[in-house]
Amino acid sequence: MNILSQQRAPIMEALNKYKKMRVVPFDVPGHKRGRGNEELTAFLGENCMSFDVNSMKPLDNLIHPVSVIREAEELAADAFGAKHAFFMVNGTTSAVQAMVMTACKAGEKIIMPRNVHRSAINALIISGAIPVYVNPGSNKELGIPLGMAVEDVKQAIKEHPDAKAILINNPTYYGICSNMKEITALAHRHGMLVLVDEAHGTHFYFSEELPASAMSVGADMAAVSMHKSGGSLTQSSLLLINNEVSEGYVRQIINLTQTTSGSYLLMSSLDISRKNLALHGEEIFKKVMNMARYTREEINKIGGYYAFADELKNGDTIYDFDLTKLSVHSLDIGLAGIEVYDILRDEYDIQIEFGDIGNFLAYISVGDRHLDLERLVSALAEIKRRYSTDKSGLFDHEYIKPQVVYTPQKAFYAPKETLPMAQSVGRISSEFVMAYPPGIPILAPGERITGEILEYIQYCKDKGSFMTGTEDREIEHINVVKESEQ
Incomplete structure (x- = not known):
């Protein structure tokens, strides 16, 4: 058995070794180490293009790693205090989706704060899991959603004892953390898995002065955006697992949606960045x-x-x-x-x-x-x-409690019709509306459209927020569930 050394960067080492071998490439990618696309090579650099290679025996394979990628993942797990770490090249979005799909099958419930990133609700659309939303606290002076109150989580568990998991943001986009240790203990007492969206919490693993990390309090899974505060390339991420979560099953779930052509640029950036964080x-x-x-x-x-x-x-x-x-x-x-x-x-x-x-x-x-x-x-x-001007007339809140009528999956795939936004009050949305960033839905599939929500959406547009989510690129129309389906 290899002794783990955080001084190592196995993927980088394997790529350097492979490059020195001067192998003639009759495999993909078709740019053949950059020679076939001179403009791209001039733009990105010869070194970058020479490391954009295909999976092969000396370099391992992300969908079933057995050598250098496996070793790099074990080093990441050691650095983050996890049982295992998966390298993710489809962003933390795919890591969040893999967590939800590992914990819940179609028709099973998951408790989560409503101010989750859209990736979590997307996972519900894909998997058919049923959300039990806990409305976050809010700070009226700042107008921001907060973490989940422990008592609210207790109430959700009491009302839905059959829920399979609880999802926690650690932290929110603004830097706010729930009492994750208490919520984790509470969930485990009721046989529920704890999933943690740590898109903005990579650094929690490397400082005692910062809030607790998911793995340190015994959570079962965590999605960690290494590309945010961890220094790796955009779109590279980690999925950490702990306790009795099956590594093999999680790998199968990841492989349902993640590319079979894992980028060695992204993977090596995870490897090198993990080494840097572990040491410094x-x-x-x-x-x-x-x-x-x-x-x-x-x-x-x-x-x-x-x-x-x-x-x-x-x-x-x-x-x-x-x-x-x-x-x-x-x-x-x-x-x-x-x-x-x-x-x-x-x-x-x-x-x-x-x-x-x-x-x-x-x-x-x-x-x-x-x-x-x-x-x-x-x-x-x-x-x-x-x-600077008079503050009167400005909105003073960022969170509107939703009226959930259908599950996200049911509403998203239901027969639908398109209406002008102004005529949609009272109807049930079959798509998202959100400002990006941060990507937290103002309206999600399955939620009733209210005058307050429409007023808020229009205010965001007027102020210049970048609005996304609707099929209509102008965000002037919205898809709603047909009335015959309601």
Whole structure:
């Protein structure tokens, strides 16, 4: 048995060895190490193209790894404290879907907060699992959804003791964490699996100063976006499993939807990034926390903005807070978060992560420089001076409790008709409407359309949010379940 060494990067090592062998390629991809596509090679670089190779014996195979990919996954599991780690090349979306589909078959229930990413509800459409939504708490001053209250989870379990699993966000996009340890213990006492969407929580595994990670509290599965705070290439992710979850069965579930042509660029980026985090993660994220803390303090000195952090903790719906997050409330200067987002990009050449109605988020990582932080702070001060206005008339909430009528799968596949948005009040949506990012549905398939929801959607559009989800690209019409089906 090999002794695991976090100094290793098995996939990178195998690719370097293979490149030195100067093998003549009569396999795919057809660009043949870049020679067949000169413009792409000039754009991406010869080294990148030479490592875009096919699965073969020396390089293993993602759908059934037995050598270098297997070893890289074992190293990732060791680094993250999991029983096993799967390399995912279809993004954390596919990892979330694999978790739900592992835990629930068609007709089985899963308890989840309604402010989940669309990938979780997509998994319900694919699998036929039935959601039991727990409405998250909300902070009326900031207008943001929070975590799940433990008592609300207890009530959901009491009303649905046959549920197979509970899904938890750790953290939310804004950096807010539920009491995951208590919810995990509660779920396990009732024989339910605990699935954790850790798209924004990679760094939790590498610092004692940050909130607890899914694996550390005994959760059963976690989807981890290594490409966000972990440093790997976009679309690369990890799926972690723990306890009695079957590695073989999860692999089968993953292979239902994940590509059979796993990208070695994505896999090697996971391998190299895991090595970097395992060896240097603690110091990396200490630096990120310090940068975020400094920037929060400077923004709060401007006045009008509120860069919030762990002072919000209340022991339940805000059980903990991710100190690397730079989440900022902007309504007190009379601007929606998306308006600050647009001004920063269009007039200051500063691209932040997202803006919504009341808040915006700047994503801080080890790749940032102090000079860039100063530039952001000075731009925000200038925006306040130039654009600050009366806050009356601004929306002050980000979450509307849904009226769930049908399961997402039933509504999505039901006979449907298309109506202008304004004429759809009272009908049942058969598709999503959401602002992206963050990709949390305002309206999901199976939910009743209300005047309040339509007003909120129109407000988001008016403020410049990028709206997605409907078949109609203009988001002027919506597909609803035919009345004969209701």
